Every structure is written in structure tokens, then in C-alpha cells.
Amino acid sequence: MVSTSVRSLENHSPAHICPFDQACSYLEWAGKELKLDQGLLEILSHPRKVVTVSIPVKLDDGEVRVLAGHRVQHSDVLGPYKGGIRYHPAVTLREVSALAMLMTWKCALVGIPYGGAKGGIPIDPKRYSVGELERISRRYISELIKDIGPAVDIPAPDMGTSAREMAWMMDTYSVNVGHAVPGVVTGKPLSIGGSRGREMATGRGVMIVVREALADQGKSLVGVRVVIQGFGNVGCAAAELLHQEGAKVIAVSTGAGGVFSQTGLDIPALKAYAANNHKSVAGFPQATPISNADLLTLPCDVLIPAALENQITEENVHQVKAQIVAEAANGPVTLEANLSLEARGVTVLPDILANAGGVVVSYLEWVQGLSYVFWDEERVNREMEHLMVQAYRQVVQQSKARQVTLRLAAYTLGVGRVAQALTDRGLYP
Numbered sequence: 001m002v003s004t005s006v007r008s009l010e011n012h013s014p015a016h017i018c019p020f021d022q023a024c025s026y027l028e029w030a031g032k033e034l035k036l037d038q039g040l041l042e043i044l045s046h047p048r049k050v051v052t053v054s055i056p057v058k059l060d061d062g063e064v065r066v067l068a069g070h071r072v073q074h075s076d077v078l079g080p081y082k083g084g085i086r087y088h089p090a091v092t093l094r095e096v097s098a099l100a101m102l103m104t105w106k107c108a109l110v111g112i113p114y115g116g117a118k119g120g121i122p123i124d125p126k127r128y129s130v131g132e133l134e135r136i137s138r139r140y141i142s143e144l145i146k147d148i149g150p151a152v153d154i155p156a157p158d159m160g161t162s163a164r165e166m167a168w169m170m171d172t173y174s175v176n177v178g179h180a181v182p183g184v185v186t187g188k189p190l191s192i193g194g195s196r197g198r199e200m201a202t203g204r205g206v207m208i209v210v211r212e213a214l215a216d217q218g219k220s221l222v223g224v225r226v227v228i229q230g231f232g233n234v235g236c237a238a239a240e241l242l243h244q245e246g247a248k249v250i251a252v253s254t255g256a257g258g259v260f261s262q263t264g265l266d267i268p269a270l271k272a273y274a275a276n277n278h279k280s281v282a283g284f285p286q287a288t289p290i291s292n293a294d295l296l297t298l299p300c301d302v303l304i305p306a307a308l309e310n311q312i313t314e315e316n317v318h319q320v321k322a323q324i325v326a327e328a329a330n331g332p333v334t335l336e337a338n339l340s341l342e343a344r345g346v347t348v349l350p351d352i353l354a355n356a357g358g359v360v361v362s363y364l365e366w367v368q369g370l371s372y373v374f375w376d377e378e379r380v381n382r383e384m385e386h387l388m389v390q391a392y393r394q395v396v397q398q399s400k401a402r403q404v405t406l407r408l409a410a411y412t413l414g415v416g417r418v419a420q421a422l423t424d425r426g427l428y429p
């Protein structure tokens with residue numbers, strides 16, 4: 001019944017493309033390729049649990065506002081629910097449900113023992129003070145106290161949240177249960193059991209997967225022209241690491257617009273500039289301003305959407321000129337646009353593979369916490385790289401074996417593993 005309610009909710013997605021319908025379409029595509037029973041697909045297209053809580057918050061000026069806080073738990077067939085928490089004005093229950101489903105396939109694909117979940121609050125964090133954000137985060141987690149835990153559901157950062165919010169959430173959970181429980185969230189500060197390497201992990205995973213895809217085409221990262229939409233946790237780390245490896249990052253953007261340089265941007269200087277400019281890249285010297293729409297259609301070798309879903313659609317896909325599209329964001333390319341890119345021979349590195357570095361290091365953080373042994377950054381990066389390269393290779397192998405694109409290969413692996421586990425556990429038929 002829960003999923004019926006998710007499916008019947010109105011879509012308020014900005015581009016009028018429903019992220020949950022998109023996620024279900026990708027699932028149906030994989031299910032068809034795997035010849036899964038309709039009943040099994042029906043189970044997989046329904047989140048197991050959907051929670052929406054009210055978050056009353058007293059603002060600094062004395063006004064009381066009641067916010068909605070969502071947590072969608074899609075599947076726990078392979079292990080505890082796992083997935084980030086998003087603070088963004090466009091958050092809806094359907095979007096969170098889509099992102100929760102993607103987490104399930106992602107964890108299964110990279111072989112970590114988790115299910116999938118996601119959370120979100122429809123707010124623009126830039127419009128709230130630090131004190132207000134702390135009150136919102138603490139109340140949200142208090143309301144979800146019975147639904148989360150280190151063996152039940154483990155949140156992490158996503159858009160608009162970071163180690164700071166995870167620390168507040170870990171503290172609130174711990175105070176409620178009466179003792180410190182670092183394992184209830186990942187992406188925490190190092191001081192309370194976070195892992196070295198987590199902050200850069202998603203961007204590092206993107207760099208690794210792009211590097212492997214280029215190597216399969218007989219190329220290296222050196223001199224490759226890269227365009228990145230989004231300069232937050234993921235986009236900035238990807239830019240920095242690709243720049244370090246010799247790639248030429250020619251354009252990046254934030255919500256307010258982007259900057260472009262034909263000869264390549266000085267990424268360390270741009271990072272420092274954005275840090276002092278409210279995280280915006282606008283006005284960066286020695287670069288030309290560019291709109292987000294134009295940035296997506298720049299001639300380049302690698303295009304990395306690292307912001308929101310539904311950025312490459314039927315409307316603009318024919319103008320995309322990249323040879324490789326690496327989905328650092330979740331769901332940035334619609335199914336129709338993906339088919340169009342694939343038909344033109346563009347290599348699409350799908351989200352559940354390309355951005356899995358974050359959840360992989362979250363897993364390594366959880367493992368370190370449970371064993372009370374913490375690793376140096378070199379070891380974390382090595383273990384992560386091993387899992388990412390292994391997943392990439394499995395996707396390539398599946399693509400060859402089934403004669404399908406990397407997208408369908410990744411989805412058949414992720415969905416197929418969850419379907420197998422569901423059957424083995426006796427949950428189906």
C-alpha cells in the first residue's frame with residue numbers, strides 16, 4: 001500500500017519529469033532484460049517503508065515553522081538500509097523514493113552488504129542560520145529515532161548536508177539511547193569516528209571510473225577536456241582529482257551559473273575562490289561566464305553532471321557533444337536521453353556505478369567503527385579503489401556477455417543480485 005501512495009503522489013519535479021517514474025522505468029528495463037517475473041518486479045518497485053515526520057522549528061526571529069522530513073527505506077534484503085539525507089528546496093517524497101531505490105541497486109552493484117534508503121527535507125539550507133539548521137537536523141533525527149540505527153538504517157550526507165549535520169544527528173541519536181553510537185551515521189567528522197577519505201570519496205570514485213573507461217578506449221586522463229555541472233562535495237572533489245591526474249577541466253558551474261576556459265581552469269585557485277565566495281564560482285577571474293544550459297552542450301571529451309536529476313533530457317540531449325557522460329549525480333540523464341546518447345555511441349557511466357565511491361567509503365567507515373580500528377587515508381583509498389575497479393570490470397564483463405550498454409549491464413547486475421537474494425531468502429514467490 002505504501003508504494004501505491006508514493007506512485008499516486010503528485011509530481012512536483014522542476015522539469016515535470018518524475019524521478020520516481022524514471023527510476024521505475026530503469027527497473028522495468030533491467031527486469032525485462034533479466035526476464036524477471038512481474039510479481040518480483042512489483043515487489044522491487046515498492047519501497048518497503050515510507051516515513052514523513054513533522055519538524056517544528058523555532059526560527060531565530062521567533063517565527064515557528066513546521067517542515068516535512070522524509071525517509072524512504074526501499075529495500076533491506078541485503079543488509080541495513082543505507083543512503084544520504086538531502087536538504088534542497090526541490091525535495092519531494094517521490095524524489096526521495098527514487099533516490100532510495102537507486103541506493104539499493106548501487107550497494108548491490110558494488111558488493112557491499114546494505115539495502116537502500118534516502119532522506120530529505122524540502123529547504124534551501126542557505127536561507128537558514130547554523131543554529132536553525134542544527135535545530136532542524138536534531139528534531140528530524142529525533143522523530144526518526146525508532147526507524148534508524150547502526151543495524152537498521154544508516155544515513156549519510158547528500159546534497160545540502162555534510163559532516164556537520166551528521167555530527168548533530170549522531171549526537172542526537174546517542175543522547176536519546178543513552179550512549180555514544182557512532183555507527184548510526186557515516187560521513188561524520190574524524191573526531192567522532194569518521195573515515196579518512198570520505199569527503200573526497202564520491203569525486204574520487206568518479207575519477208577512477210572515468211579513468212578506467214578511458215583506458216578501455218586506449219586513452220589516459222592527461223589532456224582530456226572535462227566539463228562538470230555542480231561544484232559541491234562531489235563536483236569539486238572530482239574536478240580537483242581529475243585536474244591532479246592531468247585532465248583539463250574547461251568548465252564548472254554552481255546553481256547561479258558557471259565559468260569556462262578553453263585552456264583549462266586552475267582548479268585549486270577556483271576551489272579557494274568558491275570557498276570565499278559563498279560556494280559560488282561566479283566572477284572567477286581569467287574565465288568566461290557560462291549558463292548551466294550552455295555548459296551541458298560544450299564540446300568536450302567527458303561531461304560530468306554532479307548536481308540534480310533530469311539535467312539531460314529529450315530537449316537538450318541532441319546538443320550534448322561529449323564522448324563520455326559520467327553520472328556523478330543521481331539520475332541526471334532521463335531514460336529517453338540515455339537511449340539517445342547510447343544510440344550515438346556515447347559512453348554513459350551510470351550513476352549507480354560512477355558515484356558509488358561515497359557509499360563505498362561510508363561502508364569502510366562503518367566497518368572501521370565496528371572493529372574499533374581506524375585506517376590511514378592511503379588504505380581507505382586503496383580499498384575503495386579495489387571495490388570500484390572491481391565493480392567497473394564486472395559491469396564491462398556483463399555488458400559484453402549480454403551485448404548491452406554499460407547502463408543496462410550495471411542495472412541488471414544490481415537488480416539481479418537483489419532479486420536473487422529476495423528469492424534465496426524465501427521472500428519470493
Ligand SMILES: NC(=O)C1=CN([C@@H]2O[C@H](COP(=O)(O)OP(=O)(O)OC[C@H]3O[C@@H](n4cnc5c(N)ncnc54)[C@H](OP(=O)(O)O)[C@@H]3O)[C@@H](O)[C@H]2O)C=CC1
Binds near residue numbers: 253256280
Ligand atoms: N555527497 C555524496 O557523497 C554523494 C552525492 N551524490 C549525488 O551527487 C550530487 C551532488 O551532491 P553533492 O555534491 O553532495 O551536493 P552539494 O550540496 O555538496 O553540491 C551541489 C552542487 O550542485 C550545484 N547545483 C545545484 N543546483 C544546480 C543546478 N540547477 N545547476 C547547476 N548546479 C547546481 C550547487 O550549487 P549551489 O550551491 O549554487 O546550489 C552545488 O555546487 C547529487 O545528485 C547527490 O545525490 C551521489 C553519491 C554520493
Ligand SMILES: O=C(O)CCC(=O)C(=O)O
Binds near residue numbers: 082083085106158360
Ligand atoms: O554514503 C552513503 O551512505 C550514501 C551516499 C548517497 O547518498 C548516494 O550514494 O547517493
